[in-house]
């Protein structure tokens with residue numbers, strides 16, 4: 082199957098955390114953590130709809146300025162999610178600049194910041210560019226099961242972890258994956274095209290089999306359209322399989338409570354991005370700084386039964402020896418090899 086999500090670490094395993102998740106055939110994207118974004122092209126920053134910030138240590142939040150800089154004057158809404166205190170920190174970042182000329186922009190740009198408390202309650206505030214990013218409070222509620230975003234195609238959940246401060250882990254879940262069998266479309270005399278997005282959406286939102294679907298395209302004879310029922314197309318050209326799940330876990334103390342929470346939260350994910358700051362031989366340093374070791378990250382991934390582990394956020398103290406020993410330690414623990 083062709084995956085819907087295309088995740089990549091913007092800064093590699095040693096740089097600031099920022100996991101960019103592009104979508105197949107769609108000009109939208111998600112970002113997990115706002116580390117340095119210098120390496121992310123403006124066209125990718127312009128696709129971001131939702132940005133999830135684990136915590137506001139500088140290496141996870143310094144990219145905020147570039148996000149705003151690139152989006153300024155371009156319109157659109159970016160939703161930001163973070164831990165308790167996040168709205169005040171977004172506000173403080175915005176207050177550091179002078180906004181006396183922005184009311185003249187034709188396109189407004191809006192930031193919608195949400196902070197999530199450990200009990201699941203959340204508060205949101207809006208910052209509109211043309212209003213000089215003045216904070217507007219007034220949205221709150223409760224995130225059931227840590228649910229932050231519910232889209233027809235996917236969900237994002239959060240889990241609080243302890244990093245001496247709250248640190249959020251995130252899980253991106255594709256609801257179901259619709260495979261389109263192009264050879265069957267060809268047999269039916271139908272081309273691919275934007276109409277397939279509507280078809281997929283109809284399946285993912287649980288529309289009934291008698292729902293009409295129109296295939297539209299343009300060829301040498303002009304505009305063409307043919308009508309079907311959803312059930313007919315499902316039977317002849319589609320298959321629906323479980324969706325892709327990606328878990329993202331960064332700074333967390335190596336405590337039993339965190340291990341239990343991460344293991345449950347990352348359960349059966351297809352891929353787990355997980356911090357592995359230190360080698361096991363420096364476990365004392367990991368405890369002092371409230372980080373995981375590569376060995377522990379691998380053992381968590383094994384206990385969670387994930388499909389694949391991607392260890393990252395390595396301490397720069399290992400820059401000289403490179404990523405190989407850290408990856409090897411995490412992979413060995415993931416494979417259940419005795420230390």
Ligand SMILES: [Zn+2]
Nearest residue numbers: 138140141332
């Ligand atoms: Zn960090």
Ligand SMILES: [Zn+2]
Nearest residue numbers: 136138244332
């Ligand atoms: Zn941190």
